[in-house]
Amino acid sequence: MSVVRVPPVLREEAGGAREVEASGETVRELLEDLSSRLPQLGERIYDGEQIRPFVNVYVDGEDVRTLGGLDVPVRDDSTVVLLPAMAGGCGR
């Protein structure tokens, strides 16, 4: 099981959890496992084929897109960070 860190803007979809677990040998398997456990969260980050364009997924600090995409291997002790675009500067 890898730890998946859920950003605050997506926590509602994860039942309020800051971290969830998901398993998979690759990023694809991990996202599919995550989507089956937490469909609402999965829907926001993964369309079933690709990571959504306004979300970045990092495995151990590296963007999976620059590592080679969804087939990048994930280890059991990997930390996966989900990072959607955030706009806030809280001016108002």
Added chain:
Amino acid sequence: MPTYRELLREVKARIREADAREAQAMDGAVWIDVRRQEEWEQGHLPGAIHVPRGSLESRIEGVVPDRSTPVVLYCASAERSAFAAKSLGELGYENVVSLAGGFTDWKRNGYDIVLPTTLSPERRTRYSRHLLIPEIGEAGQLKLLESKILLIGAGGLGSPAALYLAAAGIGKLGIVDADIVDETNLQRQVAHSLNTLGTPKVDSAKARIEGLNPDVEVVTYRERLSSENIDRILDDGWEIVVDGTDNFPTRYLLNDACVWRDIPLVYGSIYRFEGQVTVFKPHDGPCYRCLFPEPPPAELAPSCSEGGVLGVLPGIVGTLQTNEALKLAAGCGDPLVGRLLLVDALSGEFDEMHIKRNPNCPVCGDEPSITEYIDYVEFCSR
């Protein structure tokens, strides 16, 4: 008891003097000006380091750590430098000369001198804690005083940025914001106060900065950044932009403009207890669109005002942004280029993600598909 003249003669007999030509032939020599501050300010030899006679012994090991390095010492007329050379010899420096005739003869013989721009005594006092840091020092402070930084937003992120940039002595500070100060702002927007409720944020921030540091020229733009005004504003010569906006349309607009104009953009964003900071330095690292090529569709965009934010979080993120802006302006340190810093105030954790340029980036990539401003429809304003 010898007289001063006798003592000087005795010292000069024990040290080496070199004329300008001999001294210039000393390969790899460190040239040290041992005169007083006010003499240095009126001109000095090119490449010389200023270490006043009174602090030479205590500072020399920091300036010249290797005792075999050749050292050329000079003062006005080769008297103080003679005593200084004797002292360095006693400290074990092996190859020390005193410049014969000193600065006076150097200048009289028509060699080059540098007339430095220096800080006034008032500025020396105000910025003394910067001057003590080797990475900033007088040269760094002079760069800060000449720098032109534009702040987008005078809200949560913009408030601490405005105050610390002003305190640091940024020469010219631009502030873009169309809003009015209201009660809900005061929980975190520390540039404003009860006295400025109901007034434009740019005016409120300007008054606060002017009360803090009159060295800073404040230029206000009481308008919302758009494709209509962004070129006019950036034409004012801003060298660094600090992004303290609260919405996607402005972030994309600003990113694209900064890429096209090659202006470093210091990015920060916040939500509840968490924030992000990075520096988008065009072509040296990724831009915002390398990370997120397009804004999310409205139905998937997080709602800003419902989210809320811990009041101190913009303080943390805004000061981290200011740190980046100051490093860029003073030319020191390692800016957060290619590194996205994630701040979690609730757990007290900082994480760093590596972010890379995307060769397919629609703006800074090899074959850009976006070449003019896009006004995205605002969907996440309140």
